[in-house]
Amino acid sequence: MRVIKKMERRGWLLLASMVLVSLFWRDAKVTLGVLLGGGIALADIWLIRTLFSKLVKEGRGKALFVVQIVKYLIIAVVLGILFFFKLVSPLAVLAGLSLLVFMPLIGLPRLKRELEEVA
Secondary structure (H helix, E strand, O other), X not given: OHHHHHHHXXXXXXXXXXXXXXXXXXXXXXXXXXXXXXXXXXXXXXXXXXXXXHHHHOOOHHHHHHHHHHHHHHHHHHHHHHHHOOOOOXXXXXXXXXXXXXXXXXHHHHHHHHHHHHO
């Protein structure tokens, strides 16, 4: 869990730097899209760390499935509305969502070291 918390903190730093870079485009749709996509990615990591881990420990697989479905439906509706009204840039949202790719890559070397220390 410590590794996930550290990855989450690094994700916030990475999101902040991505938002700062997006300001160079001087387009609110781009900055809002990066912020929204990164926020979704970080919220997903937070849900995994808190709610999902509790449900797995309690052996409530069906509840976990329902939570996942509801989460993706909410994300789809929110993104659909924002894209329909052209309030955010889809590419910027995709760039923000790329945090889900970069956060584990940043945390893997540390996780490997911690696992080797335990073994």
